[in-house]
Amino acid sequence: MSPGAKSQRDIMLDGLWRDNPIFRQILGICSTLAVTNLVLNTFVMCAALTLVTLMSCLTVSLLRNRTPRTIRMMVQTLIIAFYVILVDVLLKAYWPDMSRSLGPYVGLIITNCIIMGRCEAFAGSNPPIPSALDGLFSGLGYSFILLAIATGREVLGMGTFLGYAVPYFSGPYWDQWIIMVMPPGAFFMLAVILWVCRSIRPKEKRA
């Protein structure tokens, strides 16, 4: 390992927690707000995003020594769009119901700042393996926050989890908070999660 390079453990921890895309970098908020009212939809969205981030970082890294600096962003966008369209087409062909319920959001992964951010900040100047790892763990860091938000919204708003009734929340004593399923509910849930995560984050010195 060359001096200055991040260890694999650091890459993983940064993506998941210390430099988490959602609550540290505040990236990818559009999809955080849009697709988190049903846990199943969120799960598929997260899987798609993680896959796209992983593959895009890997590809950008493989091409990094050939790509002229001046057009690197065009090339990155092209690569990201390529993987997103692939995911979209495959969902349409093999999981039409899910494709229908995610609607335009799969296509909008292209504009998710996390992917571009990781390609630009890391994959463009690092070898393929660490880049892929970085992409994977940034995607996972994004995913677990989204799933937490979706769980909160679905349980509070509909009294279900993955479509199954949750005791108490689906019962007569709980008046379902419809606003949690509506767009404003995402803001409330995101704010609470940001607050919680930033509070429990140890105050270590940043390198």
Next chain:
Amino acid sequence: MKGKAAYAVGYMFVVTAVFSTLVIGVARVTRQRVEANQRLALEKAVLNVFGDLSYANDAEAHRLFEERIEQRPDAAGAWVYVKDGQVAGYAVPIAGKGFWAPIRGVVGIDRDLRTITGIAFYEQSETPGLGARITEPFFRDPFEGTVLQTDGPPIEMVPPGSSLSEGQVHAISGATQTCMRLEELMNEDLRAWAESMSEREGQP
């Protein structure tokens, strides 16, 4: 400097060509499947509006549709359910603007041209958990047996919990926009269909 620019342009061309070719390839390979999925969603919706057409899997649904459903010139654009050589019902297509994107579906009408036998959707992008619940049985089932009204709107959606009179069903709470739009597009298409059907009946 000139050489650098030429390299950048050439590089972009090559990269674009490679990735586009791959995407086009995958899209072509899966195109038939995608089209078949869309067709199947429509066929299932048509079958679902008739209570006695049930199927266990996709292949059976397709076969049932081919066997029992016909498109006839005298049905004013509706699919006709044929049972023992007789018309058993119509599946009237409905389409229009939903809250976010178009809603497309079918309404099953009995051969009396007035009683709804079922309702199903094959395309909608309403809010998951709210408007998208129009696809769930709790919303769709009450349509069965509802009689279309001739004076006033054929179908009316009223707030959940309120008492129902003939031609009314409950809307979904929290999905007011979806229900209002659905009510409008349903009534518009059903009325137009009923009119062209009665015109046909008047003809020899």
